[in-house]
Amino acid sequence: xxxxxxxxxxxxxxxxxxxxxxxxxxxxxxxxxxxTATRAGQYTALLAYLVFLAFxxxxxxxxxxxxxxxxxxxxxxWIPEAPTLENFRQxxxxxxxxxxxxxxxxAAAVSALIAIVLATPMAYVLARYRTRLSRAATGWVVIxxxxxxxxxxxxxxxxxxxxxxxxxxxxxxxxxxxWSLPFALWMLTGYVRAVPPxxxxxxxxxxxxxLRTLVSVTAPLLAPGIVxxxxxxxxxxxxxxxxxxVLLKSPGKQTLPVVLTHFLGTEGVxxxxxxxxxxxxxxLPSLLLFAVIQRRxxxxxxxxxxxx
Amino acid sequence: xxxxxxxxxxxxxxxxxxxxxxAALPAAALLPGCSGDRRRxxxxxxxxxxxxxxxxxxxxxxxxxxxxxxxxxxHPEIQVQYVQGAWPTVHDQLLTSFEGGEAPDIIHDATDxxxxxxxxxxxxxLTALLPPRLRRDIPQRSWQTAxxxxxxxxxxxxxxxxxxxxxxxxxxxxxxxxxxxxxxWTWEEFAQAAQRLTRGTDHGVAWPLxxxxxxxxxxxxxxxxxxxxxHPDGTVExxxxxVDQVVPRTIHDQVNVDRSASRTTLGMGGSDxxxxxxxxxxxxxxxxxxxxxxxxQQAPKGFxxxxxxxxxxxxxxxxxxxQTLSIxxxxxxxxxxxxxxxxxxRPPNMVRLALGDWLLPTGREAxxxxxxxxxxxxxxxGTALASTLRSxxxxxxxxxxxxxxxxxxxxxxxxxxxxxxxxxLKKRLVGDGNLVLARYQR
Numbered sequence: 001x002x003x004x005x006x007x008x009x010x011x012x013x014x015x016x017x018x019x020x021x022x023x024x025x026x027x028x029x030x031x032x033x034x035x036t037a038t039r040a041g042q043y044t045a046l047l048a049y050l051v052f053l054a055f056x057x058x059x060x061x062x063x064x065x066x067x068x069x070x071x072x073x074x075x076x077x078w079i080p081e082a083p084t085l086e087n088f089r090q091x092x093x094x095x096x097x098x099x100x101x102x103x104x105x106x107a108a109a110v111s112a113l114i115a116i117v118l119a120t121p122m123a124y125v126l127a128r129y130r131t132r133l134s135r136a137a138t139g140w141v142v143i144x145x146x147x148x149x150x151x152x153x154x155x156x157x158x159x160x161x162x163x164x165x166x167x168x169x170x171x172x173x174x175x176x177x178x179w180s181l182p183f184a185l186w187m188l189t190g191y192v193r194a195v196p197p198x199x200x201x202x203x204x205x206x207x208x209x210x211l212r213t214l215v216s217v218t219a220p221l222l223a224p225g226i227v228x229x230x231x232x233x234x235x236x237x238x239x240x241x242x243x244x245x246v247l248l249k250s251p252g253k254q255t256l257p258v259v260l261t262h263f264l265g266t267e268g269v270x271x272x273x274x275x276x277x278x279x280x281x282x283x284l285p286s287l288l289l290f291a292v293i294q295r296r297x298x299x300x301x302x303x304x305x306x307x308x
Numbered sequence: 309x310x311x312x313x314x315x316x317x318x319x320x321x322x323x324x325x326x327x328x329x330x331a332a333l334p335a336a337a338l339l340p341g342c343s344g345d346r347r348r349x350x351x352x353x354x355x356x357x358x359x360x361x362x363x364x365x366x367x368x369x370x371x372x373x374x375x376x377x378x379x380x381x382x383h384p385e386i387q388v389q390y391v392q393g394a395w396p397t398v399h400d401q402l403l404t405s406f407e408g409g410e411a412p413d414i415i416h417d418a419t420d421x422x423x424x425x426x427x428x429x430x431x432x433x434l435t436a437l438l439p440p441r442l443r444r445d446i447p448q449r450s451w452q453t454a455x456x457x458x459x460x461x462x463x464x465x466x467x468x469x470x471x472x473x474x475x476x477x478x479x480x481x482x483x484x485x486x487x488x489x490x491x492x493w494t495w496e497e498f499a500q501a502a503q504r505l506t507r508g509t510d511h512g513v514a515w516p517l518x519x520x521x522x523x524x525x526x527x528x529x530x531x532x533x534x535x536x537x538x539h540p541d542g543t544v545e546x547x548x549x550x551v552d553q554v555v556p557r558t559i560h561d562q563v564n565v566d567r568s569a570s571r572t573t574l575g576m577g578g579s580d581x582x583x584x585x586x587x588x589x590x591x592x593x594x595x596x597x598x599x600x601x602x603x604x605q606q607a608p609k610g611f612x613x614x615x616x617x618x619x620x621x622x623x624x625x626x627x628x629x630x631q632t633l634s635i636x637x638x639x640x641x642x643x644x645x646x647x648x649x650x651x652x653x654r655p656p657n658m659v660r661l662a663l664g665d666w667l668l669p670t671g672r673e674a675x676x677x678x679x680x681x682x683x684x685x686x687x688x689x690g691t692a693l694a695s696t697l698r699s700x701x702x703x704x705x706x707x708x709x710x711x712x713x714x715x716x717x718x719x720x721x722x723x724x725x726x727x728x729x730x731x732x733l734k735k736r737l738v739g740d741g742n743l744v745l746a747r748y749q750r
Binding site: 068069071072073074075076090093094095157161166167245246247249250251254258259261262263264265266267268269270271272 | 364365366369389390391392393394395396397400401404405407408409410411412418518519577578579582583584586587589596599602605606607608609
């Protein structure tokens with residue numbers, strides 16, 4: 001009985017066990033395989049994209065350490081066969097790289113600071129006070145991003161010339177501030193929107209004034225966004241070439257991207273080794289800063305995009 | 309509970325003070341460095357001139373800076389400040405400098421970039437300023453390269469012929485005659501030699517024609533091609549006659565008919581062809597004379613190369629756009645600037661500059677220097693070609709840059725790749741070209 005029961009009862013569950021897992025497996029196997037294949041495809045595509053993005057930098061890295069004979073090889077190698085620091089020595093001997101880096105640092109740091117000082121209160125107003133004016137201002141900020149450089153360079157040059165700010169670091173910094181301000185504003189507006197107004201209201205209920213609320217409640221929450229935006233403005237100015245080329249004339253004021261062109265000759269001929277070495281050094285600050293802030297930048301761009 | 313978004317009375321003084329302090333700090337830090345152009349100021353009668361140099365190779369940079377230092381030591385009353393410029397950006401940089409009144413006093417450039425500035429009144433007329441020694445030392449054909457509307461706007465001092473850099477071992481194996489400046493190949497002989505040097509996938513010649521216009525026009529001078537013809541009333545007309553067609557047709561046929569020229573190098577710059585040249589993929593590369601430096605630096609050990617003159621047509625002439633030194637019209641000390649140029653271009657100094665850039669000097673005295681007549685690195689071959697170098701026919705033509713970019717470059721690229729035939733090319737160069745020039749001649 002027990003045997004039959006067991007067999008009887010046992011058969012059914014066995015059958016169920018036999019069929020039940022099979023059916024879902026049949027239904028689920030194909031989607032699972034598809035999902036796996038899709039995921040593998042996605043990772044492959046992502047890897048290919050990363051390789052594509054990294055290629056110029058890796059090539060730069062490789063070139064910077066190659067002697068001239070390896071640069072002229074028809075079958076170049078990724079890893080230099082006879083790595084050398086000679087390119088770095090020549091780069092420093094030929095051009096005033098430390099002075100140019102100091103100029104870039106000054107222009108980038110001061111312009112980023114000013115941009116943040118201006119953008120933070122503006123972003124707060126745009127995010128918190130939804131009026132027609134603020135909507136128009138936000139729209140204008142977005143539209144201003146679409147203006148190409150060549151459209152603004154000549155009017156800007158004439159304005160600065162009238163103000164005697166051509167060949168002036170102050171002139172260049174002003175331009176960098178104006179150039180980075182819209183994006184900084186847009187980014188910071190996202191961060192401000194991500195700070196729940198209820199926190200400020202709670203502080204107000206507890207008796208905090210507007211300034212106290214801003215300083216003690218809003219500012220600490222905004223700090224990561226401010227840092228990310230500042231670093232973004234810094235990197236934009238650090239890498240900028242055309243304004244610096246057009247606006248600065250004195251050799252002592254030239255920035256790093258402009259000095260890098262001094263390794264180029266006529267008809268596209270370049271002093272490739274020293275150029276690669278200098279370009280590698282010029283790229284490092286951007287890379288390091290981006291490595292630090294890339295998550296925050298993404299967060300800043302997406303902040304406020306979705307209503308909670 | 310209402311959500312009151314009305315701002316509380318702000319602590320104005322605190323914030324304003326903070327902002328002011330924040331803004332003032334960097335501004336204060338910058339004040340010492342924000343002065344404008346000080347070159348017109350003199351201190352105790354001392355003049356300071358700014359010299360923008362485009363030297364970029366290590367030896368050339370060194371020579372330029374040494375000469376400036378020597379001048380400054382010898383002339384305490386006229387100090388020259390060395391300013392580094394760059395070839396790829398010099399036109400934009402000068403354009404804005406002139407507009408902004410911030411141009412350097414002494415300007416290093418090339419004759420093919422001077423036309424706009426010369427006609428625009430940005431560069432001083434040097435005709436009356438030139439010292440007789442300098443005037444005599446540089447031949448008239450070189451002065452013509454920097455003459456616009458009868459006025460000299462630059463002192464031409466360095467130039468380079470286009471030559472054939474060849475793999476000597478391959479040439480010997482093929483049994484072709486090695487041409488010399490005294491007995492160069494004709495264009496026909498060159499085409500035949502390229503065919504004999506072509507073996508399987510290895511081509512006889514690789515034309516780097518990323519910028520096909522200047523190479524074509526300058527070499528076409530050897531067959532009497534001018535393409536730009538100036539009428540007595542000063543207007544310029546583009547023609548594409550039989551003498552203009554010899555060089556482009558030779559290149560076209562090498563690429564598309566007998567396949568003695570590599571198709572893949574048509575879009576390349578000169579440097580890009582060198583790895584293939586070193587690897588034996590081609591036997592000859594038409595390049596500027598200064599490319600020898602890259603070859604010396606990059607060629608594999610034991611690579612046997614030589615410099616051959618470019619082929620000749622009715623003559624061995626070819627067009628060049630020499631490097632120049634000019635003086636800005638705004639410079640208040642033109643005589644002093646010319647004195648510096650005269651010093652800078654003294655024969656021994658011209659030799660130093662030429663050796664530093666691997667180029668030829670324009671000065672007769674400098675060309676006699678033994679270092680420039682040495683067999684090593686084929687300096688002698690280049691020096692022997694110096695007398696064949698003429699003013700590039702197009703460089704003084706207003707509208708030439710637009711004709712080059714919009715009409716000639718795409719037209720020649722399509723013709724060399726085989727996409728269009730010679731008649732279509734002619735229609736474009738002449739028909740479209742004259743329309744472009746007409747806008748500049750109204």
